[in-house]
Structures are given as structure tokens and as C-alpha cells.
Amino acid sequence: DQQVKQNSPSLSVQEGRISILNCDYTNSMFDYFLWYKKYPAEGPTFLISISSIKDKNEDGRFTVFLNKSAKHLSLHIVPSQPGDSAVYFCAARGGTYKYIFGTGTRLKVLA
């Protein structure tokens, strides 16, 4: 059972525009969510996180939104840059020292 889902395997966006990456989850007990970026041949790099007690967290060009009622998480990148081209994973803390990851969305920012 895929408790964390990223339904869009890929996304293309023009440089300077907004990139919106989405993530859905099924378990209402998840209390902490993270986004990671991964370049080829490297491990995932932590980007931004949000606690379930908040609905928004910003860090520079990156903003994460949490809609608990819809069990939906999104990452907004504004403005998008070519260096943002990577695979993005969302993850949820599933309790008991365990993180559950989505399958990833490949973002391509076109110059």
C-alpha cells in the first residue's frame, strides 16, 4: 500500500515561472512532512519541512503547503531556475522512527 503518493512522475516548467509539485497521503496520523531534491548519482538533499500543526512554511524560493483535511501536500518553487531540475520526493514521518517516501516527481526547468 502506497501511503504517500506523487501522482505526477514528471513536470516541465519554463524558467522564471512557478513549479508546483504535489503529494497525497492516506494516513491522518502522519505528523511531519519533508521534501527532498535528488540529482543523479547523489543522495537526496533535504529542502524544507512542515509540521502537521502548520499549514505553510517558507524558505526562500520554496514554500510547502499542507492541507490536512485533503491529506495533500504541495511544494511551490518561485521563480523556477534551471538548477532546480531534479527529482523531488515528499516524505511523511510514519511514527516509530520511520519515514515513508513517495515515488518522486522529475522536474525539468526549461531555459
Add this chain to the structure above:
Amino acid sequence: KAGVTQTPRYLIKTRGQQVTLSCSPISGHRSVSWYQQTPGQGLQFLFEYFSETQRNKGNFPGRFSGRQFSNSRSEMNVSTLELGDSALYLCASSPGDLETQYFGPGTRLLVL
């Protein structure tokens, strides 16, 4: 601070063999987790160690095992390798309980 290091970076084995992968966490980090990444499957949780104790385990067969040493370094072992074990194996460390995890570059295992 140095990041999470994993050795080796690349490995080729044949079916039936066994393999041991190593992970050195960020200095001061006591929690180490292991993940398997395959195309289309995202990162699948294998297990997590804290202070030499396995605290959680994912849904993998018993061929996958691990351990953590007193210096927080961790090893993962896969016995009787199968073709489907070909994947990128990632190690992540965090300072303590349920904090943000920081990943190493991974070990890419190819089973022929």
C-alpha cells in the same frame, strides 16, 4: 562537518552471493536509516538503528539485515542476492529521534 559517507559507491555481484554495504553518519548523529531505491518505487524503508539497536524494520525479507556499531557507523548485509536486489541503497543519518534525515550518496548495486 563531513556529510554521510557510504562505501563502496558501486558494486557488481552475481546471484546467490552476499554483499555488505557500509555507512558512516554525520559526526554526532546517532540514528541511521537505510533505504532501497528502485525505478518507479521511490525510497523503500529498510530499517533504522539508534545506539546500536534496531528500532524499526520495513517490509523486506530476512535476507536483508543490518547492524550499528558503538561509533554509530552502520552496515547493511544482503545474503543470497537476487536480480531484483539491483538498486541504489541509501543511508541517512539524523541527530536523534525523528529529526530531519541527511542522506549519503548511495551505493549502486548491480546483481547479474
